[in-house]
Amino acid sequence: MSKLGAVVEAVEKHGLFVLEQVKGARSDEKFAHAVTERWNKIKAETPIAKAPTGLPLPRFALPEIDEPGEIARYLFGEGLPGEFPYLNGAYREMYLEPLREIETGSYGVRAGRAAKSPNGSSEAVAARVSRAKAPERPPLQEEPTRLFSGLMLAEDTNKRFHFLSAHQRSKRLSTAFDGPTLYGIDSDADGVFGKIGEGGVAVDTVEDMVRLYDGFELGAPNFSASMTISGPAPIIMAMYIAAAKRRFGPKVVPNLRGTIQADIFKEVQAQNETIFPTEASLRFLCDMIEWTTANMPRWYPVSISGYHIGEAGATPVQQAAYTLSNGFAYAEMLTARGVPVAQFAPRLSFFLDCGLDVEYIALARVSRKIWAIGMRDVFGANARGQMFKLHTQTSGRSLIAAEFKNNLTRTAAELMLAYMNGTNSCHSNSADEPFTTPSEEWIRLAAHGQAILLEESGIFKHTMNMLSGSPGMKAVERAVEKAILDEFREIESLGGVLAAVENRYQRSQIQNAAHRYEQQIYDGTRPIVGLNRYRNGADEMPEIELARTPRAKQKLQVERLKKFKKKNAEKSKRALDKLATVVERGENCFPALLEAVEVCSLGQITGRLQEIVGRFRPMV
Amino acid sequence: MPSSIRILTAVPICDGHDSAINTINLEFIRHGIEVVYLGFHRYVGDIVRAAIQEDVTAIGISSYNGGHIEFFADVVRQLKKKGADNIAVFGGGGGTITHDDAREMKRKGVDQIFFAGTSLTEMADYVRRQYAKGGKRRASSKPDLALARKLSEIEDAAAKGRKHRTPNTECRTSKVIGFTGPGGAGKTTLIDEIVLRFLQRKPKTRIAILSHDPSVIGEGALLGDRAMMINSQDDRVFMRSMATRGQAGGLSPATESCLALLARSGFDYVIIETVGTGQEALPFRNNLVDQTVLVMNPDYGARLQLQKIVMLDVADIVVVNKTDLERAKAALSEIEQRLTQNKRKQQVVATVAKRHRDPGVDELFELITKAPSSRAKSRDPDA
Known part of the structure; x- marks a missing residue:
């Protein structure tokens, strides 16, 4: 049995544990008293603050329950925001406006801890419950807005980064790479001219990486970089570190903050x-995760991504099930290598798609819960390692070219769902995305959509749990959780995630779902406004600022690369030989990569590695 | 009515967006079209070579990652250069290809661009209308082109119930190797790894591959082996994908005649791959091949199942692939025991074809290149 089977058992066991607590609270007076006491304490200590209209509201809302069994069901089954199993949120306050003046109530010193073991006796649990302190005052959160960008050459993307982050207190950059970079191919390779700088930025060498983040303080606490790349991720990661060292010296390394996608499973399954x-x-x-989690404690070296699985056509349940099971498979591999769970678990992060299907009301909530239970009970992770840290992007697939301005509404609805799920950061798509790399006008509208929801509207800024826990949401949660566990069982029966991947199980499931989706659009059972209903016939196009890379720029990139190669011809040969030796020996190759990127291009490194381990064989 | 529309589809280099093309392929097949699918992240040169060898009437390209103006134009240009400008180029890219782009692409010789919102049926109808075979084609002096067209003539004749030529194994100049075995055993990957070794170790050797995928008479087929064959996209490899067009047993009605032609067209080796076969299949009869390779998966079930696999009696080499799986050890010893009944000199090779530089595949390569060809007057140019 792979660990996935154990996760299924743990989630089921947790369900039974919650039922036991409910029963215990109804039959054991002492336990009932402890539970009620904690509940009253939480309520009494919840700060109350005024909305701009003067209306006083609690900082987090709790259900109106006073029966000990129901209180136990809530506290153990859902947890307060920031408490196991994190159904209501990974953190206590998420998007709340910083507290200015407190009406009543106060924050205690340390956050209350949830029960550790599902096997604990009700008395022990009761003791823990009553000892629990009031929540601590949370630190100021970063804005969750993180916008994806990448175009032409490094200096062009750099300029866009400065434009996008000009008015943000935290600089959160998200980098898209061009096709050749994503496939580990150099810009001077045969057959890629025309693709250079298209759909993302061209990065061939560490020098490009230096240009890309020029003017940003890479080691600053308010800076973080995200890089959306998986196939050659370890090489690009090494380039980023090398670039940071060139600009700020070796001491910057432990302070680097950010995320690199690096999710191989989803690439093979979908992208x-x-x-x-x-x-x-x-x-x-x-190799990379082992090195970065040991040396860069603030970096997220893998973003376990359902986004591309969703975009390739998976249903929401498939998306969550494959993403979570991929995450558990990484945890299993790292554990097998001997990387301590306390070292890697807090550095795993997630990335989900948010579309318009009803499942999205609760998809991330359920995912957070399953991840927490699996990591705690199967892998023995501590609280930081149980948290499902989530970046969400609204669905690109839900956006269509026909009558494209409707895409604003689609994205707004998806944003609403994403925030209802308590995502930690979010990218909202531009309405013109079906056509091209988004233009500045539509990017601004997309970013402002987030500000309108979070800052202008009162939906999310006054009270946590504003929309959690409605009967409809709970119904979706139960159905989604069951369906995800069923998928886990299927994957387990195929021999676990890797075996299922090699048998192209996830791929064919995703393709079938994609086909069904298309069929539904064409037979009208899936309504798409402007496409299969309310069509006005006159398709409008956005004024496209063609963000296409001029030939001259593409040539410039090729020339720069050639110059770099010429300059480093001697040294690169030695670095590649050293890298090859390390790889052949089966050692961790990341230190050798860090040396190689100083003098080798991306394509040179990829090419050498492919000679040793081979090329990817596509699955149809 | 035999299927007479045959196109090739692909996704350009540095582009992995295959969701749209997968759906479109299925729709084309439903409309009776034979689709040779080359896969994603494909170079212009590979697309053009495949289109010529497969003798398709059109190439459909699904591009979502930009650079489409250059890429499509390059396909048109290289087709022309190779004397194959009778092959039309069409495609789409959702909203990423604008109307202005499409006009420019058409000016550069692209036949048609489909925009977002075009229904699948519309596309399939267009292909059926525009790309049906027909019309006289100029005779070609280019060897791949001429050979590809002759193979099509043989296939068309077979579809009409005529045999094109009696195969004469005496005229062969190639060694012919037949790969067969159940679906999912890894035949395609194994062949591609063998081809890689030919390309790396035998710099003059030329290879032809005849690969089969199942289809029903008069219906379309997805010919997808090429998409997985990353090493076989090379000028020294001529590959042809055939649909079985209703014939049982793993081969097509035209296989024998096509093989006869290939085996005297200057290739050193011809490799045939059958479709995934059942226990009773004996696809290679009448001295069709010089050497038979049966590829098996360790997961064949109970030991008793082995008794029923008749290919085990006649195969020259039995490959047990995927020997990284748990059951492999047991499978190998059961198969070896089963073969002792035959009292023939049969070789058993254990491989993990998905692994680069797998020693088992090296061993298979040795067995294929060392064994003399029994009938053909083949020679190894690199010997």
Whole structure:
């Protein structure tokens, strides 16, 4: 049995544990008293603050229950925001406006802890419950807005980064790479001219990486970079570190903050941007995770991504099930290598798609719960390692070219769902995305959509749990949780995640779902406004600022690369030989990569590695 | 009515967006079209070579990652250069290809661009209307082109119930190797790894591959082996994908004649891959091949199942692939025991074809290249 089977058992066991607590609270007077006492304490200590209209509201809302069994069901089954199993949120206050003046109530010193073991006797639990303190005052959160960008050459993207982050107190950059970079191919390779700088930024060398983040304080606490790349991620990660060292010296390394996507499983299952055979890719990935979690404690070295699985056509349940099971598979691999769970678990992060299907009302909530239970009970992770830290992007697939301005409404509805799920950060798509790299006008509208929801509207800024826990949401939660566990069982029966991947199980499931979706659009059972209903016939196009890379720029990139290669011809050969030796020996290759990127291009490194481990063989 | 529309579809280099093309392929097949699918992240040169070898009437390209103006134009240009400008180029890219782009692409020789919102049926109808075979084609002096067209003539004749030529194994100049075995055993991957070894170790050797996928008479087929064959996209490899067009047993009605032609067209080796076969299948009869390779998966079930696999009696080499799986050890010893009954000199090779530089595949390569060809007057140019 792979660990996935154990996760299914743990989630089921947790369900039974919650039922026991409910029963205990109804039959055991002492326990009932402890539960009620804690509940009253939480309520009494919840700060109350005024909305701009003067209306006083609690900082987090609790259900109106006073029966000990129901209180136990809530506290153990859902947890307060920031408490196991994190159904209501990974953190206590998320998007709340910083507290200015407190009406009543106060924050205690340390946050209350949830029960540790599902096997604890009700008395022990009762003792823990009554000892629990009031929540601590949370630190100021970063804005959750994180916008994806990347175009032409490094200096062009740099300029866009400065434009996007000009008015943000925290600089959170998210980088898109061009096709050749995503496939580990150099800009001077045969057949890629025309693709350079298209759909993302061209990065061939550490020098490009230096240009890309020029003017940003890479080690600053308010800076974080996100890089959306998986196939060659370990090489790009090494380039980022090398670039940071060039600008700020070696001491900057432990302070680097950010995320690199690096999710190989989802590439093989859905996105197809992988360059080495699956097992070799996973090995390089684990090399990188092992190194970065030991040396860069603030970096997220893998973003376990359902987004591309969703975009490739998976149903929401498939998306969550494959993403979570991929996450558990990474945890299993890292544990097998001997990386301590306390070292890697807090550094795993997640990325989900948010579309318009009803499942999205609760998809991330349920995912948070399953992840927490699995990590605690199967992998023995501590609280930081149980948290499902989530970046969400609204669905690109839900946006259509026909009558494209409707996409604003689609994205707004998806944003609402994403925030209802308590995502930690969010990207809202531009309405013109079906056409091209988004233009500044539509990017601004997309970003402002988030500000309108979070800052202008009162939906999320006054009270946590504003929309959690409605009967409809609970119904979706139960159905989604059951369906996800069923998917886990299916994958387990195929021999676990890697075996299922190699049998192309996830791929064919996703393709079938994609086909069904298209069929539903064409037979009208899936209504799409402007496409299969309320069509006005006159398709309008946005004024496209064609963000296409001029030939001259593409040539410039090729020339720069050639110059770099010429300059480093001697040194690169030695660095590649050293890298090859390390890889052949089966050692962690990341330190050798860090040296290699100083003098080698991305394509040179990829090419050498492919000679040793082979190329990825696509699955149809 | 035999299927007479045959197109190739692909996704350009540095582009992994295959969701749209997968759906479109299925729709084309439903409309009776044979689709040779080359996969995603494909170079222009690979697309053009495949289109010529497969003798398709059109190439459909699904592009979502930009650079489409250059890419489509390059396909048109290279087709022309190779004397294959009778092959039309069409495609789409959702909203990423604008109307202005499409006009420019058409000016550069692209036949048609489909925009977002075009229904699947509309596309399939267009292909059926525009790309049906027909019309006289100029004779070609280019060897791949001429060979590809002759193979099509053989297939068309077979579809009409005529045999094109009696195969004469005496005229062969190639060694012919037949790969067969159940679906999912990894035949395609194994062949591609063998081809890689030919390309790396035998710099003059030329290879032809005849690969089969199942289809029903008069209906379309998805010919998808090429998409997985990353090493076989090379000028020294001529590959042809055939639909079985209703014939049982793993081959097509035209296989024998096509093989006869290929085996005297200057290739050193011809490799045939059958579709995934059942226990009773004996696809290679009448001295069709010089050497048979049966590829098996360790998960064949109970030991008793082995007794029923008749290919085990006649195969020259039995490959047990995926020997990284748990059951592999047991499978290998059961198969070896089963073969002792035959009292023939049969070789058993254990491989993990998905692994680069797998020693088992090296061993298979040795067995294929060392064994003399029994009938053909083949020679190894690199020997």
